[in-house]
Amino acid sequence: MKDSIQKAYDPETFRREGRALVDFLADSLQSSLKEDHTVLEWREPDSQYDHWEKDWRERADDDPMDLFRDVFRYCVRLQERKYMGHQISPPAPVSALAGFLGDFMNNGMGVYEMGAPATAIERLVIQIVARQMGFSAEADGVLTSGGTLANLTALLAARSVKADEKVWTEGSKKQYALLVSEEAHYCVDRAVRIMGWGGAGIIKAPANDRFQMRTELLPELYRQARSDGKEVIAVVGSACSTATGSFDDLEAIADFCELHDLWFHIDGAHGAALAFSQQYRSVIKGLERADSVAMDFHKMLVTPSVTTALVFKDGRHSFQTFAQKAQYLFEEDSDREWYNLAKRTFECTKLMLSVRAYSILRTHGLSFLDDYVTTAVDLGIRFGEMIVENPEMELCTPPECNIVCFRYRPSGKENMELNALNERIRRQILEEGRFYIVKTQLRGIVWLRCTLTNPFTREEDLADLLSTIEKTGRKILAEGVPVRG
Ligand SMILES: *Cc1c(COP(=O)(O)O)cnc(C)c1O
Secondary structure, eight states, rough: HHHHHHHHHHHHHHHHHHHHHHHHHHHEEEEOOOOOOOSSOOOOOHHHHHHHHHHHHHHHOOOOHHHHHHHHSSSOOOOOOTOSSSSOOOHHHHOOOHHHHHHHOOOOOSGGGGGGHHHHHHHHHHHHHHHTOOOOOOOOEEESHHHHHHHHHHHHHHHHHOOOOOOHHHHOOEEEEEEEEETOHOHHHOHHHHOOOTTTGGEEOOOTTTSSBGHHHHHHHHHHHTTTTTEEEEEEBSSSSTTTBOOOOHHHHHHHHHTOOOOOEEETTGGGGGGGGTTGGGGTGGGGEEEEEEEHHHHHHHOOOSSEEESSSSSGGGGOSOOOOOHHOOOOOOOOOOOGGTTSSOOOSSSHHHHHHHHHHHHHHHHHHHHHHHHHHHHHHHHHHHHHTTTTEEEEOOOOOSSEEEEEOOTTTTHHHHHHHHHHHHHHHHHHHHHHOEEEEEEEEEEEEEEEEOOOOOOHHHHHHHHHHHHHHHHHHHHHHHOOO
């Protein structure tokens, strides 16, 4: 045996390094729960690259802890209470360990025997999620690497079931289309184009002033699409929209889809997790009437990225993604092998996603997820109130979950100037690294955007953020540099 191979697989080295890494991460978690640290240490992309290029050139020792510490140092640290940026949550440590187990075992999931426990656990996780969403035992589905892929997978199934051509086997001559809110995530638009429907295949319903789909316009948009020669096969509801966290009226969309025999898909990447909250599940009323729902575990269910559940109300549809409708009509139940997951997902080799999700369910139970989701939404709503109470701040729309958009708005400033001002505030906050928040642009206005995913974030952290924004804003204005749009 060559020395290098012996060394790379040395069990004692692995034990020592593994313990050192877990100790390091546990210490960092303990200290971020106790005191304030910076959330990130900002470096411009080129400088970040130079750092790593130098690391490669000058690497001296073979202790991976130096590497691990350095990666940690330049990561955004979701475990800090002042992390309030993108929608991803700090993973429950047990699920990070489950991810590590999966990485070590490296079972590829492409066929049942190369992932037996994770395959069976995947079926179980889907059943648990489906029950939580209010679906019956008929429901089935798969886990995918992310909401983007789950949405595309669902829409392919929708086409297979609803289109009257055999598109999968013979292609199509028709112009298919779906209806979706203008506020939907861009991955829905991409899915439509990937399916070959082009720009004409996506019909965007305008949103109201709370950024929810104006469902009262669906009949007219549908009529118009048909008179333009389009075959509408689906409506996609957002639960919620990414930018503002606005939930479409799922009951209204369900009624409309039933009336016209359309597929109802819900992009619940962020908000379908409200199904786990006793207090807030009413926000997603009507979810159980959808034909398919995509839900990310890595956003509101504290699981490492990316882990997504795609649930079909009628489990048979879950076998339709890469198949022709006729096929499914003639197939015996026994031909639908639940354990051949690769037949139903894009991924051939796939991470052992189910183990990450199940580790949380099994260790901490549904009540923990309820507590987490409820805490996050409570924080979002409270932050909305604090913004309204602050005369220097403007709330974009009342938060419906843990996503909150707002801006610094000193009196007497025009929109163009306010846009540039808020851009600069957000940039300065990024560079300082005490907080991590993001921004979004809606209808020509730049908003600061927070997702409150760290359950340890306190009201005082939110107050601190608002006063930091005010101070930063005043300072920028006082510098007298012209703030232009
Ligand atoms: C985050 C998000 C997506 C994308 O999901 P990924 O898991 O990042 O692929 C899709 N839709 C909505 C509404 C989202 O919030």
